[in-house]
Ligand SMILES: Nc1ncnc2c1ncn2[C@@H]1O[C@H](COP(=O)(O)OP(=O)(O)OP(=O)(O)O)[C@@H](O)[C@H]1O
């Protein structure tokens with residue numbers, strides 16, 4: 001079976017830090033991969049490299065068997081939800097406008113309604129994006145990412161500003177997309193428990209890749225979990 | 241008079257559409273900068289005995305593209321690059337005027353506009369450029385909007401953001417020089433910025449905001465031309481004052497709480 005993503009010996013060196021050090025793993029169709037790692041672990045850097053936003057990397061990244069340096073066509077099959085969607089606060093775009101930006105073919109306009117309904121933001125469709133709460137905005141950006149029926153959804157988990165209820169809704173939406181619509185998901189998070197509960201694969205990242213495999217394999221191995229927690233704690237203290 | 245009104249309406253539409261993208265990109269004064277650099281172009285044309293608007297097109301397009309390239313390469317902020325462009329255009333213009341001993345009358349009409357004197361050829365040129373640019377904007381609507389909203393996400397969606405950026409700058413250059421006849425070099429950014437800032441305050445979506453802005457712009461230009469014709473004053477000032485009063489009115493309505501806050 002075709003791998004969706006293959007990462008081989010990925011290394012990213014910024015002027016001051018080595019953000020990723022020889023990271024290799026693959027993602028198969030149907031995976032719900034949770035990437036865990038503390039602040040500064042390189043999660044966003046990994047996504048930026050995968051999405052063609054950072055081209056200064058060593059190693060190889062393949063999507064659907066194709067090296068991404070050769071063709072950008074793979075981007076059509078990907079929906080991406082950034083960690084911090086940055087836009088002008090008073091940008092004159094409604095929820096509907098934002099989701100429409102994601103839409104490649106204008107002929108699929110009723111797709112927008114469908115997606116908005118699925119994500120429980122239908123009644124917000126005429127509101128301006130800047131007026132919404134963090135959790136609502138997050139769902140709008142998920143809707144934008146989904147509106148083209150991507151094969152792969154990449155989500156960089158936002159750190160702040162989302163209440164417990166919205167978080168639960170967010171996870172249940174992700175699980176449904178993965179199980180019912182068979183969308184492969186790569187999702188970064190700080191939250192070990194959440195990854196344990198929802199993802200079926202885990203990658204532990206802290207510049208280097210500690211572990212990659214099925215989540216049971218990781219979470220049933222107390223030693224591994226402990227090792228990881230300690231390492232990331234240390235890393236955390238080191239940073240502050 | 242008829243020609244003035246027709247050209248005026250075309251320019252009003254053009255400036256508010258292109259201006260909306262510039263304002264949202266925090267590039268509001270870019271129009272001003274190109275206008276000032278086109279001043280250098282006009283001076284060059286007058287000195288060389290070429291139709292000054294042609295040299296203005298040339299100079300302002302080249303400087304717009306160069307400044308975008310420089311900004312990209314050396315990571316200079318938008319407002320700083322605008323300031324550089326703005327002052328160098330005027331400086332070049334002044335030096336050229338100085339060298340050639342000064343030509344006061346013509347320069348004056350370019351500084352403050354001369355829409356009442358617009359020729360048949362100019363009108364045709366204005367209408368065709370407006371048509372072409374509007375068609376390009378409609379065809380590339382999603383790409384223009386998306387890359388203005390968020391460059392990074394637009395890139396991830398496969399939109400050629402760099403090319404789109406150049407396209408916007410290029411269209412802005414053409415628009416500015418085309419509009420010089422209406423309000424002159426000094427007041428062009430008013431047409432780019434004021435109707436859009438006003439329209440954005442109404443809290444609507446993108447298309448409605450664009451339509452509002454176009455309406456405000458057309459109103460100010462048409463009313464401005466008529467009023468200045470009746471009282472025999474230069475239209476540029478009247479037009480800009482009218483659009484400022486629309487802005488002030490909108491602010492008034494808004495603070496009176498009649499518009500939903502956003
Ligand atoms: N554009 C950049 N230039 C230089 N250094 C960078 C850049 N982006 C990230 N870094 C550095 O690379 C390291 C990894 O950052 P990254 O944003 O990938 O971490 P992260 O895992 O996403 O963190 P968080 O959980 O806080 O989002 C950090 O030390 C950061 O300071």
Ligand SMILES: [Mg+2]
Pocket residue numbers: 043044045083156
């Ligand atoms: Mg991050």
